Amino acid sequence: MDMQVSAGPKVVLEGASVAYGDLTVLKDVDLVLGDGEFLSIVGPSGCGKSTLLKLISGLEPPAAGRVFVDGAEIDRTPPHVGFMFQRDALLPWATAEENINVGLELGGYPQADRAKRCQELIDFLQLTGFGKHYPSMLSGGMRQRVSLGRLLAYEPELYLMDEPFGALDAQTKVMMGRELLRIWGRYRKSVIFVTHDIEEAVSLSSRVIVISGRPGRVKREVKVDIDYPRDLRAVRKTAVFHDLCSTIWDEIMGEKAVEQAADDPAEAPA
Amino acid sequence: MWLSGWRIALLVAILAIWEVVSFTLIDPFWISRPSDIAVRLWDMAVSGSLWTNSWATLWQAILGLALGLPVGLGIGVLLAALPRFASVVEPFWMGLYSLPRIALGPLFVIWFGIGLLSKVMLVFSLVVFVFILNALQGLHEVDRDLVNLMRTMRASRFYILRRVQMPSIIPWIIAAMRINVGIALIGSVIGEMLGANRGLGWYIQISGARLDTTGVFTGLFILMIMAILFNEAIKIIEDRLLPYKRAS
Ligand SMILES: Nc1ncnc2c1ncn2[C@@H]1O[C@H](COP(=O)(O)OP(=O)(O)OP(=O)(O)O)[C@@H](O)[C@H]1O
Ligand SMILES: [Mg+2]
Numbered sequence: 001m002d003m004q005v006s007a008g009p010k011v012v013l014e015g016a017s018v019a020y021g022d023l024t025v026l027k028d029v030d031l032v033l034g035d036g037e038f039l040s041i042v043g044p045s046g047c048g049k050s051t052l053l054k055l056i057s058g059l060e061p062p063a064a065g066r067v068f069v070d071g072a073e074i075d076r077t078p079p080h081v082g083f084m085f086q087r088d089a090l091l092p093w094a095t096a097e098e099n100i101n102v103g104l105e106l107g108g109y110p111q112a113d114r115a116k117r118c119q120e121l122i123d124f125l126q127l128t129g130f131g132k133h134y135p136s137m138l139s140g141g142m143r144q145r146v147s148l149g150r151l152l153a154y155e156p157e158l159y160l161m162d163e164p165f166g167a168l169d170a171q172t173k174v175m176m177g178r179e180l181l182r183i184w185g186r187y188r189k190s191v192i193f194v195t196h197d198i199e200e201a202v203s204l205s206s207r208v209i210v211i212s213g214r215p216g217r218v219k220r221e222v223k224v225d226i227d228y229p230r231d232l233r234a235v236r237k238t239a240v241f242h243d244l245c246s247t248i249w250d251e252i253m254g255e256k257a258v259e260q261a262a263d264d265p266a267e268a269p270a
Numbered sequence: 271m272w273l274s275g276w277r278i279a280l281l282v283a284i285l286a287i288w289e290v291v292s293f294t295l296i297d298p299f300w301i302s303r304p305s306d307i308a309v310r311l312w313d314m315a316v317s318g319s320l321w322t323n324s325w326a327t328l329w330q331a332i333l334g335l336a337l338g339l340p341v342g343l344g345i346g347v348l349l350a351a352l353p354r355f356a357s358v359v360e361p362f363w364m365g366l367y368s369l370p371r372i373a374l375g376p377l378f379v380i381w382f383g384i385g386l387l388s389k390v391m392l393v394f395s396l397v398v399f400v401f402i403l404n405a406l407q408g409l410h411e412v413d414r415d416l417v418n419l420m421r422t423m424r425a426s427r428f429y430i431l432r433r434v435q436m437p438s439i440i441p442w443i444i445a446a447m448r449i450n451v452g453i454a455l456i457g458s459v460i461g462e463m464l465g466a467n468r469g470l471g472w473y474i475q476i477s478g479a480r481l482d483t484t485g486v487f488t489g490l491f492i493l494m495i496m497a498i499l500f501n502e503a504i505k506i507i508e509d510r511l512l513p514y515k516r517a518s
Binding site for chain 1: 413416420424437438
């Protein structure tokens with residue numbers, strides 16, 4: 001896997017663990033993200049997917065192990081990392097435009113061109129006419145798109161996306177996925193994409209990682225051998241696609257069963 | 271419409287009962303009567319003393335608030351930014367806060383004279399703590415995710431203060447403002463009672479000394495109207511500052 005990567009890896013985790021108090025959420029996670037790679041992460045709810053992204057973005061310190069971004073061990077938040085939170089985390093007092101503008105400002109986009117760029121993003125995200133709306137006036141899916149707009153505006157080198165399309169309907173989801181792939185294909189930034197949707201994971205990414213239930217570890221890695229650029233609708237009809245999906249599906253279903261057994265009060269020590 | 275109709279009906283009922291009682295049950299020496307108060311208001315309006323006295327009281331309250339807001343906000347932000355320092359000084363300022371600051375009035379007269387300044391300082395000493403407390407509480411309750419998101423984009427502390435923390439404490443500051451409007455009027459009036467030659471507090475004081483109940487009630491009535499108008503003004507400001515709340 002390392003050999004396929006041309007430049008040095010974008011992210012390296014070496015035996016990284018994260019704990020919240022007594023609760024160990026991630027344990028001994030080893031992971032290498034190649035530069036320009038599109039990696040998806042799936043796993044049962046509560047297994048630590050969001051925590052993994054927080055670890056890489058420097059929001060959560062590792063309890064053990066090390067985290068490298070661009071070859072340097074991270075200390076607080078590394079530069080050029082864009083993080084799209086699971087909940088949209090928009091500023092409630094700022095309009096859609098102003099929220100997207102935050103990404104432009106912090107990403108150092110030239111001031112003179114910000115208004116234009118902001119409008120481009122609004123149009124691109126099909127939010128035309130809603131630029132002056134506050135988040136409370138937007139639907140969940142629209143808020144998610146504004147949040148995506150802010151991420152794109154920041155122009156990161158590493159995209160950390162936590163269920164970015166979770167609130168979207170099936171068509172919009174596929175459409176956004178296609179646009180994301182288009183952007184990724186053009187600029188080849190590195191992406192870590194957390195999702196619950198296995199088909200989405202397989203159709204978009206070059207590699208899928210399955211995380212096990214608590215404590216989370218990398219349970220399985222699946223390489224997606226489908227060439228880019230991909231036609232998302234055509235891809236979904238191929239046999240390779242279906243095989244990969246069912247492999248991952250089985251892996252996760254096994255996980256869920258284990259979780260349930262562990263949570264069964266009859267088996268838990270008093 | 272429905273609401274204001276009932277409000278006016280209630281007001282009229284209260285005034286009518288008051289008027290009737292003053293003619294039948296209780297001597298107006300004790301409780302005055304609405305018609306006398308109306309006449310007094312008219313006289314005061316004609317002589318101009320309504321405006322001079324009201325304005326004096328109002329101006330002191332406004333200046334005290336205008337001083338208390340930035341100082342309280344500044345101290346709140348400072349205490350929130352320096353938690354260690356905050357925990358060292360907390361018992362001291364909480365002690366000051368618990369002190370009945372009205373009792374500082376005589377001291378303020380000695381320090382600042384019987385003019386405008388002593389009243390403004392009295393109002394300030396009363397209102398500043400509510401601003402500090404609310405600023406602190408508001409900063410404490412800022413959505414951590416918003417701050418974290420800004421941190422992932424490596425925003426400076428000042429940027430986070432400006433774009434996240436300040437906007438999110440505005441509702442807290444407005445709440446403090448609402449509480450403080452009443453308190454500021456109290457401070458202003460008490461200040462006038464300790465020594466002044468104008469203002470509603472002064473007017474109520476001399477009316478009381480002359481056993482002029484109508485004068486006392488007239489002063490109280492004007493104060494009440496003033497407080498209501500003050501609160502309405504705050505509501506308008508609130509709508510301006512929090513368009514995103516109105517929208518939801
Ligand atoms: N700030 C926190 N403090 C304490 N525990 C936390 C915190 N954040 C997450 N956890 C716990 O860590 C575990 C993993 O949380 P995480 O959000 O990473 O899961 P996830 O895989 O993203 O789940 P989901 O798919 O539901 O989003 C959960 O059991 C959660 O209760
Ligand atoms: Mg999550």
